[in-house]
Amino acid sequence: MKRAPFSLYVHIPYCIQKCPYCDFNTYAVARVPQQEYMRSAFAELDYYAVQPEWKLRPLHTVYFGGGTPSLIEPKYYLQFFKLLKERFEISSNAEITLEANPGMLDREILDGFLEAGFNRLSLGSQSFQPETLEKLGRVHTPDQIHFSVEQARIAGFDNISLDLIFGVPEQTQENLRDDITSAIALGPEHISAYSLTYEKGTPFYKAKAQGVLRALPDDVVGDMMEELIERLTASGFVQYEISNFAQKGKESKHNTAYWKRSDYLGLGAGAHSYFRSSVDSALRWSNYALPVEYMNQATALGSALSWSDVLKPEDLLFEFFFLGLRNLEGVSLRDFKKEFSLDPLERYGPTIENLKEAGLLKVKSDKIALSPEGVLVADSVIEQFAA
Numbered sequence: 367m368k369r370a371p372f373s374l375y376v377h378i379p380y381c382i383q384k385c386p387y388c389d390f391n392t393y394a395v396a397r398v399p400q401q402e403y404m405r406s407a408f409a410e411l412d413y414y415a416v417q418p419e420w421k422l423r424p425l426h427t428v429y430f431g432g433g434t435p436s437l438i439e440p441k442y443y444l445q446f447f448k449l450l451k452e453r454f455e456i457s458s459n460a461e462i463t464l465e466a467n468p469g470m471l472d473r474e475i476l477d478g479f480l481e482a483g484f485n486r487l488s489l490g491s492q493s494f495q496p497e498t499l500e501k502l503g504r505v506h507t508p509d510q511i512h513f514s515v516e517q518a519r520i521a522g523f524d525n526i527s528l529d530l531i532f533g534v535p536e537q538t539q540e541n542l543r544d545d546i547t548s549a550i551a552l553g554p555e556h557i558s559a560y561s562l563t564y565e566k567g568t569p570f571y572k573a574k575a576q577g578v579l580r581a582l583p584d585d586v587v588g589d590m591m592e593e594l595i596e597r598l599t600a601s602g603f604v605q606y607e608i609s610n611f612a613q614k615g616k617e618s619k620h621n622t623a624y625w626k627r628s629d630y631l632g633l634g635a636g637a638h639s640y641f642r643s644s645v646d647s648a649l650r651w652s653n654y655a656l657p658v659e660y661m662n663q664a665t666a667l668g669s670a671l672s673w674s675d676v677l678k679p680e681d682l683l684f685e686f687f688f689l690g691l692r693n694l695e696g697v698s699l700r701d702f703k704k705e706f707s708l709d710p711l712e713r714y715g716p717t718i719e720n721l722k723e724a725g726l727l728k729v730k731s732d733k734i735a736l737s738p739e740g741v742l743v744a745d746s747v748i749e750q751f752a753a
């Protein structure tokens with residue numbers, strides 16, 4: 367019997383400079399240790415290819431995220447995909463994404479990425495306003511976003527995603543309107559739009575706490591999100607997840623796999639993995655976060671495991687809603703019953719009823735999903751299922 371497919375994530379933890387709002391596991395470096403780092407990823411690949419959890423399973427998505435994966439030269443990716451194909455079967459319609467930053471993409475490098483095996487490009491464009499980009503500490507210009515997309519199209523990328531950030535201090539509704547217009551005009555297949563958050567430990571968090579940076583009021587950010595949803599859906603994008611919009615059929619398969627709680631293997635510094643071992647148990651683990659420590663462990667042992675966790679049945683029940691409701695199609699209560707052999711209404715009936723009455727959840731036959739009002743306060747709606 368054919369084994370279930372899985373997803374592969376590879377983390378590249380290097381950036382040219384660290385953006386002041388970013389709390390990802392990334393490090394600004396003058397020189398990326400490409401060879402050493404990719405050698406560690408190869409070692410991990412070899413290690414996991416023979417582990418019973420992953421052995422002989424087909425891959426249906428591969429995602430290089432970061433950090434700035436486009437800092438790694440295409441020749442290393444060529445090597446990586448060669449090894450990957452020797453160890454795993456890659457599904458014929460697999461989605462293979464590279465996160466890239468505008469400003470470092472020319473035709474030659476894009477040709478190289480395409481030739482290596484990538485078929486989807488996710489561009490960290492963030493904004494088309496020079497002042498917003500500057501505030502965010504980004505190193506690219508609006509013109510470079512246009513240039514990157516144009517060059518990627520000429521190279522042959524037919525699946526491009528753009529990132530937008532809204533709710534940036536001093537950003538106006540008018541600025542955001544321009545960003546949306548510019549993004550749509552570039553004709554991407556996919557747009558991810560996130561509101562700026564102030565994560566502990568970041569310079570933005572500190573500046574906000576000290577009153578140096580004034581966050582936009584919640585109602586202004588809420589209005590921005592509403593406008594974004596309205597404009598993008600009116601332009602033919604489907605909002606399939608709280609922060610993600612796609613042309614029909616171009617929804618990110620990789621992210622959808624996370625929201626559907628499929629197994630994924632993470633390689634690279636600080637990368638997480640998830641493996642559902644049985645109906646009521648799953649394993650989650652993480653690699654060492656510091657690149658040097660990660661590289662030392664991976665090259666010496668094959669695995670760079672830093673910690674692992676066994677998810678309890680309680681955690682799995684919550685994840686069903688926590689991840690499933692992010693998908694705007696919602697979750698099926700029949701699927702819940704089938705998966706956990708529990709009646710969801712016995713446990714969550716009052717929660718569902720209250721949220722439905724408040725207009726935050728839609729209930730249709732056995733499906734529940736966030737309503738348009740619920741999407742705007744998604745985190746607080748989903749949290750209700752934790753109790």
Ligand code: SF4
Nearest residue numbers: 381384385388432433
């Ligand atoms: S480029 Fe992206 S990953 Fe790197 S620091 Fe900026 S936001 Fe973080």
